[in-house]
Amino acid sequence: MGEFQRQVSEMAADIQSLSHELHSAKLQYLGIAGAMRGFCREFGEQQKLGIDFQSLDIPSSVSPDTALCFFRVLQEALHNAAKHSGVQHIEVRLWAALDEIHLTVVDSGAGFDREAATERRGLGLISMEERLKLVKGTLSIDSQPKRGTTIHARVPLSSGIDSMRATG
16 A cells, blocks of 8 residues: 555656646746756655756747747757666757757767658657747758667757647
């Protein structure tokens, strides 16, 4: 009975954490960089990981759709890294250059075979790609077994698409 109670408590904590992740009011109040920085800190504490977050030249004009899309990609990338990489340190970079905004999530962990992953196409990778397509963005993944993984998302700042309902 004690084990059952522990599992139920753990599930309740997971559900509460998930509900906070589903809609981050922090995006609205803190902007994309502030919300991502806070998520990295909270997720790192929860997962016992060091997450180095840096942002540079992020304009205030990032659309809510793009901000939410990047936030979701960050969440998925960090969950994947925590689950599969085997590392204790992850680097997250958010920056704007020219007319684009970029996000990279880098770990030096287990990596994976890109061909094998393409064949079995996990829901997480598909989700990231589909979200980015909705805001005219792209996703690239550089990974090799035992050499880590780099997730790179890119979205034009002028995408101007109102697709929040599709990216939420």
